[in-house]
Amino acid sequence: MSSAALERLSTLSLSVQQLVRLPRLLDALPSPPSQRGTVRASDVPSLFREPYILTGYRPVGQSWRYYLLSLFQRHNETLNVWTHLVAVPAVLLRFWALAGARGVTLDVASLPLALYVLSALTYLSCSVAAHLLQSHSELAHYTLFFLDYVGVCVYQYGCSLAHYFYSSERAWRDSQVGALFLPGAAFLGWLSCAGCCFAKFRYRRPYPLWRKVYQLIPTGLAYVLDISPVAHRLATGSWAEPALTFHALQVAFFLLAAFFFSCPVPERFLPGRCDIVGHGHQVFHVFLSLCTLCQLEAVFEDYLSCRDAVARVHGEGRLLLACGSFPVLVLCSALTAAALRRSVKRRLKVRQE
Template sequence: MLDLTRFAYYVPSLSFSFEHDMRARLQNLHLRAQSAFISLQNMSRYPCTSEDVPPIFVERYIIHGYRSLHKPWSYYWKSLFHKHNESINVWSHLTGILYMGYLFYYYNKRLNFFENSHSWPFAVSLSTAIIMFLCSAFAHLLHSKSEKIHLTCFSIDYLGVSLHGFGSGFLHIYYSAPEWYYNKIEYEYIFILLLFGILACFLNCFAQDYFSRPYPPLKRVCQFSGCAVLWMYSVIPLIARLFPLNFPLDSTLMCHFGQILFFIIGSILFGFDLPQRFCPGSLDFIGQGHQLFHLCIYLVTVLQMHGVYWDYEDKRTIIDQRTKPDLIFCAGSMLSLLLWNIVTVWYFRRRLREKNCHEK
């Protein structure tokens, strides 16, 4: 039975007036939040610092929370549930996998992927998004085992990035592009997109192979240029759709505008090591630019899927009158890019083995 006497004892002590010193309360709240944030940055379980690991594992302005090398695989798998400087990077994209899986189920019920051939580009893009999140999550989880594993993991990560860039463009041209643009460049667009996807993976793997720590700025230029060209080409249909930009935008155009904006913001934070550049060692666990970039990519993908679905709903009568997409064209283009990227990753891993043999 509820003890009302105890409840009555505490009620009088609660004050709902504004006579208290609000400034003191806010300062106290700020100190508690600051203390909690500092405790999150305390890397007690993985005490390795940037001085304890080889330079290839060191991220600029990230000092604490590195995992030890050459441990059993179980050490890295178990680190999924522990705190280190890659925890947020792993979980942000594991969450992406779960949400993209949910969207696959959700949109399949509405679009019927298995019978509606006009929905196949949507299924292709959802699949590439899941692959991208999967590659990234496991790259960040397992790369610390050794230098060879580190290079292999992030080569596979670049494969996923390339594949998702291709899937995004495939989605945009088929559902979101203005009809005049789609009719003018449909198949040529996909072919060029495929070439840019191969180029993005190749340049990232090449930069990783050619440059060594401490990396010169040219490495990032090489990596970013391939991804930037792929991304810019993939959003041309959206820009054609958005131009001229007349506010207020409806919900669909807001999604398209938002995904472009979030990608630019995330790329700037990642490319210029913001905000950890201004406070080295203070954002090792949470708040570093790479983590914010992951969050932006997650938002980009969510906005992309919802915006394009609404485009399909709005233009369904037009889209359904087009020539039905060929399954071999939809799945085959994705699989051909995947195959080319696997060959690229294999080639540069082979070069790595040869280098190690020569050094020995």
């Protein structure tokens, strides 16, 4: 492994240590005020409950200020918020440091890189907002998680742009998968957003298997396609390349994240004992943040190795068209989420009449 890769692994290890210290730092945070402290699962509507999480819920219907201040208090969403909140400056500062050290300028060749970083910051920020504020009301809960799904869609396509223009090899791009990659990534990104929003709107607890089907199948297909140029590199490339170590790590961290997202462990086997620290969604957030940090290192290394040839190999027109589709996808996903939000409002209005 090259000295550059070792140096970046050392930098990544510092980020890992910061994430690992979060549960210990949580002990220093106060509990919410006693008059509006955390409550048990039976004290909040079923919409706000999580399987096997029995305590640590914030009461529903408090002021926005109450939920904003709960950022500095102990409850069962605290680590869900902080694991992604810490990752926002970590991604931004690491990119800033890398770009500054290597003299990166914003031009056609660096546009996919800029959109990738923007997409990462978007999904992390949307996740923070959803977990911090969702207990305000039913409408806020649906709205914020719909926004969270839009963020995931944006991140998927941002990854696709970076993987296609910087991390792919010509043999893969000349294949049928490579030819259909960008439009397929955009469609599956929107479909994953639509599927997650629909599943959230359509099904109530206890959730049936169909909810997972609507969520995981389009999201899983989007990931398989998005990671295909990297998988091809890992299978055929030389592991002497510094980027491949970080690509391998991003895949490993994502698969671990996917496992903890899909399976409620360890809380399934220890109900009530992982309410504040250690439940599966928190572990999912940690691994997803690590995946993003490794992916940033890998993508940046790939960008440096090919930036002088990106416009020549792909053509400026193709670069601009692919990057121009980014805001179009954001708009389509936002409109889909807005349409389902209107359906939620109608349902809530009917219930109140």
